[in-house]
Amino acid sequence: MSGNSFGTLYCVTSFGESHGPAYGGVVDGCPPGLALDAADLQKELDRRKPGSSRHVTQRRETDTVEILSGLFEGRTTGTPIGFLIRNEDARSKDYAQIARKFRPGHADYTYWQKYGVRDPRGGGRASARETVVRVAAGAIARKWLTERYGVLVRGYLAQLGPHRIPFADWDAVGANAFFAPNAGRVAALEAFMDELRASGDSCGARVNVMAHKVPVGWGEPVYGRLDADIAAAMMSINAVKGVEIGAGFAAVGQKGSEHGDEMTPQGFLTNNNGGVLGGISTGQDVTVSIALKPTSSIRLPRRTLDVDGNATTVETTGRHDPCVGIRATPIAEAMLACVLMDHALRHRAQCGDVQPPTHPV
Amino acid sequence: MSGNSFGTLYCVTSFGESHGPAYGGVVDGCPPGLALDAADLQKELDRRKPGSSRHVTQRRETDTVEILSGLFEGRTTGTPIGFLIRNEDARSKDYAQIARKFRPGHADYTYWQKYGVRDPRGGGRASARETVVRVAAGAIARKWLTERYGVLVRGYLAQLGPHRIPFADWDAVGANAFFAPNAGRVAALEAFMDELRASGDSCGARVNVMAHKVPVGWGEPVYGRLDADIAAAMMSINAVKGVEIGAGFAAVGQKGSEHGDEMTPQGFLTNNNGGVLGGISTGQDVTVSIALKPTSSIRLPRRTLDVDGNATTVETTGRHDPCVGIRATPIAEAMLACVLMDHALRHRAQCGDVQPPTHPV
Amino acid sequence: MSGNSFGTLYCVTSFGESHGPAYGGVVDGCPPGLALDAADLQKELDRRKPGSSRHVTQRRETDTVEILSGLFEGRTTGTPIGFLIRNEDARSKDYAQIARKFRPGHADYTYWQKYGVRDPRGGGRASARETVVRVAAGAIARKWLTERYGVLVRGYLAQLGPHRIPFADWDAVGANAFFAPNAGRVAALEAFMDELRASGDSCGARVNVMAHKVPVGWGEPVYGRLDADIAAAMMSINAVKGVEIGAGFAAVGQKGSEHGDEMTPQGFLTNNNGGVLGGISTGQDVTVSIALKPTSSIRLPRRTLDVDGNATTVETTGRHDPCVGIRATPIAEAMLACVLMDHALRHRAQCGDVQPPTHPV
Amino acid sequence: MSGNSFGTLYCVTSFGESHGPAYGGVVDGCPPGLALDAADLQKELDRRKPGSSRHVTQRRETDTVEILSGLFEGRTTGTPIGFLIRNEDARSKDYAQIARKFRPGHADYTYWQKYGVRDPRGGGRASARETVVRVAAGAIARKWLTERYGVLVRGYLAQLGPHRIPFADWDAVGANAFFAPNAGRVAALEAFMDELRASGDSCGARVNVMAHKVPVGWGEPVYGRLDADIAAAMMSINAVKGVEIGAGFAAVGQKGSEHGDEMTPQGFLTNNNGGVLGGISTGQDVTVSIALKPTSSIRLPRRTLDVDGNATTVETTGRHDPCVGIRATPIAEAMLACVLMDHALRHRAQCGDVQPPTHPV
Secondary structure, rough: OOOOOOOOEEEEEEEEEOOEEEEEEEEEEOOOOOEEOOHHHHHHHHHHHOOOOOOOOOOOOOOOEOOOOOOOOEEEOOOOEEEEEEEOOOHHHHHHOOOOOOOOOOOOHHHHHOOOOOOOOHHHOOOHHHHHHHHHHHHHHHHHHHHHHHOOEEEEEEEOOOOOOOOOOOHHHHOOOOOOOHHHHHHHHHHHHHHHHHOOEEEEEEEEEEEEEEOOOOOOOOOOOOOHHHHHHHOOOOOOOEEOOOOOOHHHHHHHOHHOOEEEEEEEEEOOOOEEEEOOOOOEEEEEEEEEEEOOOOOEEEEEOOOOOEEEEEOOOOOOOOOOOOOOOHHHHHHHHHHHHHHHHHHHEEEEEEEEOOOOO | OOOOOOOOOEEEEEEOOOOOOOOEEEEEOOOOOOOHHHHHHHHHHHHHOOOOOOOOOOOOOOOOEOOOOOOOOOOOOOOOOOEEEEOOOHHHHHHHHHHEOOOOOOOOHHHHHOOOOOOOOOHHHHHHHHHHHHHHOOOOOOOHHHHOOEEEEEEEEEEEOEEOOOOOOHHHHHHOOOOOOHHHHHHHHHHHHHHHHHHHHOOOEEEEEEEEEEOOOOOOOOOOHHHHHHHHHHOOOOEEEEEOOHHHHHHHHOOOOHHHHEEEEEOOOOOOOOOOOOOEEOOOOEEEEEEEOOOOOOOEEEEEOOOOOOEEEOOOOOOOOHHHHOOHHHHHHHHHHHHHHHHHHHHHHHOOOOOOOOOOO | OOOOHHHHHHEEEEEEOOOOOOOEEEOOOOOOEEEEHHHHHHHHHHOOOHHHHHOOOOOOEEEEEEOOEEOOOOOOOOOOOOEEEOOOOOHHHHHHHEEEEOOOOHHHHHHHHHOOOOOOHHHHOOOHHHHHHHHHHHHHHHHHHHHHHEEEEEHHHEEEEEOOOOOHHHHHHHHOOOOOOOHHHHHHHHHHHHHHHOOOOEEEEEEEEEEEOOOOOOOOOOOOHHHHHHHHHOOOOOEEEEEOOOOOOHHHOEEHHHHHOOOOOEOOOOOOOOEEEOOOOOOOEEEEEEEOOOOOOOOOEEEEEEEEOEEEEOOOOOOOOOOOHHHHHHHHHHHHHHHHHHHHHHHHHHOOOOOOOOOOO | OOOEEEOOOOOOEEEEEOOOOOOHHHHHHHHOOEEEHHHHHHHHHHHHOOOOOOOOOOOOOOOOEEEEEOEEEEEEEEEEEEEEEEEEOOOOHHHHHOEEEEOOOOOOHHHHHHOOOOOHHHHHHHHHHHHHHHHHHHHHHHHHHHHHHHEEEEEEEEOOOEEOOOOOOOOHHHOOOOOOHHHHHHHHHHHHHHHHHHOOOOOOOEEEEEEEOOOOOOOOOOOOOOOHHHHHHHHHHOOEEEEEEEHHHHHEEEEEEEEOEEEOOEEEOOOOOOOOEEOOOEEEEEEEEEEEEEOOOOOOEEEEEEEOOOEEOOOOOOOOOOOOHHHHHHHHHHHHHHHHHHHHHHHHHHHHHEEEEEEEO
């Protein structure tokens, strides 16, 4: 498995750089017969799109997706789905001054050391713009999951810098630029972001995603656990530094009598395990929380090195999200959907003949 | 890639159940010429071994490992290293009463639903005893990493239930039953565990692991990131519910000016990123922290279902660790070592000819 | 995927050397609920066993298999099936004289150059004795294929050195030491082998294997074709130098009007394609033919080099099959079964919901 | 690994259909620093291009390749190389009449049964036009192999229908439309093809490919053998029904004293093994021969079924190669190059530190 592919049966391969001609992806393994067109992908891409509010990067990209293969008469054929998203607003001049300096917190230095060469334009392959591929691939997965199993994947911004955002309702999420699940907090978030942007600094965020109606039984022992694959998928998103399933780090302070989710004929009484036990879905909601670090590209001057190893300072003046977490919700949803779809296919491959002995709770 | 294998080039395959004849593993891809014998594996297995203090399960296993292939005259030959660890103290009668009930927090229910059949003896494949395979595979990896690159992987218990354990010194870690890095706290931990055990309950834990002297450049964009593979490896350990790299969830509340690790000719000034930027190692310590949930098997009665779907209660009276986190340190170290070794090999495959343009900081 | 594993969903991992303690394997991905015990594997291993006639190696191995995991109460549980076959009659002294010489046609030289070290005892990892693992893994696959789909995998010796063996009937195959499908030719084969053995030389062979009742639809475009995976599986068997599907090399001289298998409501009229079109099974018999080279280890003196690069000669006096093809039939059957099972699982993963629009012919 | 990807470390992913908007591919794992531009790919694509003589399909495609990622300032960066080849001359009307009939020898029926849907335009995903992706990916591999190791991959048409073409010289190969290595036979081949085309029939072919200067040591035991991966790669090419390495099927009739390649300080005396022993390259030429079946799409009427299962006949009048083998040489070369490159990388991953104890012969 190459580093730019993921998934065993629902397999996503990605290519592209921030200031190259295009990003693109290949989704292999999608079942045939799924009604699909570019609009299905576009809808999700539009949720992630830059330039949609003053709180995110002002790079103007339509993120228009073109599907190049895998469809016939509006349905998937079972052959690989190739798609392309052209870069339109790549201003490489913005990056001339940083080509010779390593931005603290960015991948400049590691790419340079690993490959002996790097594409400094907009972060090259390390740019978070690569997530367009994930969102497009996730759009296909979530459509299939919903049609086939009724699975619904969704998420929200749970914390923006120091501001915890209590969950109020799902309707709020789509109605503000932050994916915040609480209309009453949006004004405070906007004020915070305006101040942050003015200061030239950036902040971190926490995003929660979950999947409803996941059937019991998806996931495999012992390395191919559903939660292990979710952890990898989430940690592979730019800027993510932590992943929790269910109670996550709160489980450290719990007693077993508190954490272990009791079962009744009416279902589980709690969901500390986040819908996964022994690496296999329980039928409860699969709940995931991720930590995103603050954007590395900030206007404030930072100490760093140049490519010759000399001490210098760097200020990043290009167009950057002051909080990458703001646009991360659809990305994390997409990754969760891709992992779930992969495991749905893996499960029916091995266990397609199983008649579950007990009715699921 | 099957669910019981992990790693692309340093590939570990595992088999075995808690009360079957044996656990075993196959390590494929180890470079030839490494001096190795069973004692190298045994040393690490002994660190993980049950029955070594009153605070862990009283199951008596010597965990004696037999190497079956891959060695000639005391050195690895490059062919797969098969090894076996026989189960010796499997008392299946202990489990008779739970064969028809699902223990809350345990994988009983999900295995049952997924496979339509389950081995109830000691948790079967879901038992944490499977980690002997990881520890053995990790022992090979850490030996090679140390000899080839000077990499040192180590860890400690950072929190036991509510007790945070401030890091004092590495020497303490090996000198107590908890892998606690602070001799002054051991008495308190013992008292807490004695009380916990008496209460019939269990608790969670936090374990920190790290790798020193990892060269810059290991890891791949964008899904094959070093940190993504670490996240999967850690989350695949039994009971793990959360993974952090570097600052982890603390990054949510940080500003970019605080989080982004500044660089000087003398090195990085901080290590919020935990030794990984853009998915590639920086040359700093790779730092990982994991959350382990409380043991699911407790003596206290819990509401649950039987295999016919009827409401009942279950009390688990077998031999169990009241805190699985206590023995998790060598396991997490092993997983980190395996991932690092895999990426060491992957890196030199693709970038073996690269002359890094800048001297690493 | 490591070099000692094969299969995507029915995944076989192998370890062991000719004169090490044991061979072993891990089968991951087997569906749960299959009735299975060691006798199922033993039956196939006994067909491959050395020492069963004067025409094969006189090494005495019972090839007794022990299953170590993956079963509960006589059925597969869906977890990995580990198994072990101890080496019993390893006489390493036989090989002392060749430890410093490279046998022409053998892997001695390439292992030595690749790894810088080699296990010279009995050919080490390059010994054809490794095929015990394949036969054991194949036994599981063929049992599942038969029970689930009625698939029958079988084969025979089609040519021994210069002697072509016309197919007469399947009953003959099990009734002679050669797997020859023609009782009338056995005496001639025995005479040929006696003469060959006396001469100190060896010969090649052709083996044909096929699978009956394979459903239409197994296989994937474009690299994951069923025939591509069969080709790899067959070429991975020791001594195989050629693989044909259907008409094979005879297709070179055919016209399209002759080769293309016409279809009628009663079925295909011919099977030049060997049951695979576009990489996907047609529902006809899958037919495969392989060429096995003569055994490399012969008594006749051959020019070669020693490990210091000096010219020398070598005569191989250990216990060797004078024709490795004689015992190859169960091995080739096993590999075909494993590939088919892998594709059966892959097919239902992606296409489990497809309602074929046409009744298969 | 999905069905439309191949290679472990030099990983090629392909998408596209004959009459869709485009074919495309992603090459992941290419080492950084390789000088590369579209012309390197175009040169090989032009060798495979249709419409270049009257003996091949008259479809007019420029096969212009666009590289979309993975390059910076004319060199590979180590990130995935995405490329696109637009379809320009897709005349879907040609295929209207066959949309409801299965062409004998073609994948129509198997795709239809497998997926429940198929793209009938030009054969959809099953079209041999997909080989543009292989040729493009192979162009990168051969450039790297040549620059890094001096490896030269080349091939020729060895037989056209009944006409064996004795190898005369390499210069002839590029000087005729057949890749025939013998200028004196070209007139006869042309006459044969003119007659074949007039008859409405098609013919098979044999193509030989080889790689010179492959270092000793590439390949892995036991399933990851170099020759096993070559066999899969070749059998995955459209219309291939047989693969031979070295002596191939001729080995069946050889004695061990004839087949086993003797060694002297000056090198091997013969190359019956085709440059691979025990799955590992010997340092000799890697020699491969493949059988290609006759084109399935012919003008002559054939008995077949329609999609409702009724008996009918089909005549294929679109633009087709009367012998797919004529253009197969650059395709087979490309596949060989990709496999070799994959193993070059795999070898140095595991054995990068080995100091070969003996100077290669």
